[in-house]
Amino acid sequence: MSGAVYRFGQYALDADSRRLSHGGHPVDVDSRALDLLCHLIECRDRVVSEEELLDRMGQGRETSQAAFADWLRTARLxxxxxxxxxxxxxxxxxxxYRFVARTTEVLDTPPAAPGCPPATEADHEVIRFCRSADGTRIAYALTGEGPPLVKTANWLTHLDLDRTTPMWAHWFDGLTRGRQLIRYDERGCGLSEWALRSFTLDDLVADLDSVADAAGLDRFPLLGVSQGAAVAVAYAARHPERVSRLVLTSAYARGQLARAAGEDEQDAAEVDLSVARAGWRSQDSSFLRYFASQFLADATPAEWDAFAxxxxxxxxxxxxxxxxxEFTRIDVSGIAHRVTCPTLIVHARDDARVPVAQALELASLIPDxxxxxxxSRNHLFTADDPAWPTFLTHLDAFLAEG
Known part of the structure; x- marks a missing residue:
């Protein structure tokens, strides 16, 4: 139906202009995947055969099963x-296949309700997709307005969920004040491609490079959080001409197994990894709570469950x-000395996940x-952590120097 707008949850799909939005913000998506999604929604009263979709997507040309699977996964993600x-x-x-979400069909997008508060900088967000060097699809988002700040991907993210989850929401409020935040989902998670071709440090650095290119950035400040800090260090070491300033928080140069110095530390690292494996495989709440408590040491059991x-x-x-x-074996200690830009390292003194010794090591390795x-005891600063506003103050002051 020409001019129809289909609404489901926080999404709206304009069938006429072929535009998808979430919460009023445009979502950039491959045109073939959008065509597939639109056809499924228009035919939501029945099961649509794969042959019909292949014919629709091919438009008279032969369509491979691999291409169809990729479009279907993109449409879902x-x-x-x-x-x-x-x-x-x-x-x-x-x-x-059948589109089963409750859907409302309207003729046009209604105006904003009277009395709605004005949009904040963090409300201006566009989700887009690019391809890394090996062809892996990477989802990235531009949030806010102003000078850029690129945040490397870290464990674990989902561009469409992060802004509303308590663990990350305050980060966007803080990081988008007076600037544009560029962030992305790691390969294998969130809205990025889940089928991992490869997962090495080189791949993660290439993903970051592809996002910077796709966003049209030449030289920019870079923020790395947790494991994302190791990727940021590697990128800054390999691309000194592109990184103007580097901010590392909750960071480490070497993963837990890579830095294990003796049998005791090796055993502790293996036990920690085994507990995490058991939690992911069994989804047992006791294992998952233990894992969550390392990231959010001062949180409640309910908050640990929400994290899981x-x-x-x-x-x-x-x-x-x-x-x-992979993260337990990551090691950038051998190249950290090649980082030439001014670098700010912020760490919780009693970080329950990454010991403060790792911050000290990075500070000794990076010249400037x-x-x-x-x-704080939190690996990831929470909204009510007294360390959070202090971190933002130091971040703002450091970036302003540049």
């Missing part, structure tokens, strides 16, 4: 669905295990760096 979840686009055996539930939405168990194992230790 951009609306917060995935192959396992299937709460919106359901696979109906043997070879059919959020993680399950961001990636598959198989990918989650792959991330865990300064270290600030904050009174």
């Amino acid at each position: 951009v609306i917060g669905d995935n192959d396992g979840r299937q709460q919106l686009i359901r696979t109906v055996p043997p070879h059919g 539930a959020y993680q399950r939405q961001t990636t598959s168990p198989a990918n989650g295990l792959r991330f865990l194992e 760096s300064r270290l600030i230790l904050l009174e």
Whole structure:
């Protein structure tokens, strides 16, 4: 139906202009995936066969199964669905699909309700997609307005969910004040492609480079959080001409297994990894709470459960295990000395996940760096953590110097 706008949840799809939005903000998506999504929504009263979709997508040309699978997965991911979840686009055996979300069809997008507050800088967000060097699809978002700040991907994110989850929402309010935040989902999670071709440090650095290119950035400040800090260090070391300033928080140069100095530390690292593996495989709350408590030491059990539930939405168990194992072995200690830009390192003095010794190591390795230790036990600063506003103050002041 020409001019129809289909609304489901926080999404709206304009069938005439082929535009998808979430919460009023445009979502950039591959045109073929959008065509597939639109056809499924228009035919939501029935199961649509794979043959019909292939014919629709091919428009008279032969379409490969691989291309179709990629478009279907993209269509699912951009609306917060995935192959396992299937709460919106359901696979109906043997070879059919149906759009099952409650949908409202309207003729036009209604104006904003009277009395709505004006949009904030963080409300200006566009989600887009680019391809990394090996062809992996990477989702990235531009949030806010002003000078750019690029944040590397870290464990674990979902561009469409992060702004409303308590763990990350305050980060966007703080990081988008007077600037534009560029962030992206790591390969294998969130809205990025889940089928991992490869997952090495080189791949993660290439993903960041592709996002910077796609966003049209030449030289920019870079923020790395947790494992994302190691990627930021590697990128700054390899691309000194592009990184103007580097901010590292909750950072480490070497993963837990990479830095294990003796049998005791090796055993502790293996036990920690085994507990995390057990949690991801069994989804047992006791294991998952233990894992969450390392990231949010001062949170309540209910908040740990919410953290665990959020993680399950961001990636598959198989990918989650792959991330865990790779991150314990990551090591940028051999190249950190090649970082030439001014660097700010902020760390919680009693970080329960990454010991403060790792921050000290980074500060000793990066030539033009300064270290600030904050009174906190949280690996990821929470909204009510007294260290959070202090971190923002130091971040703002450091970036203003540039």
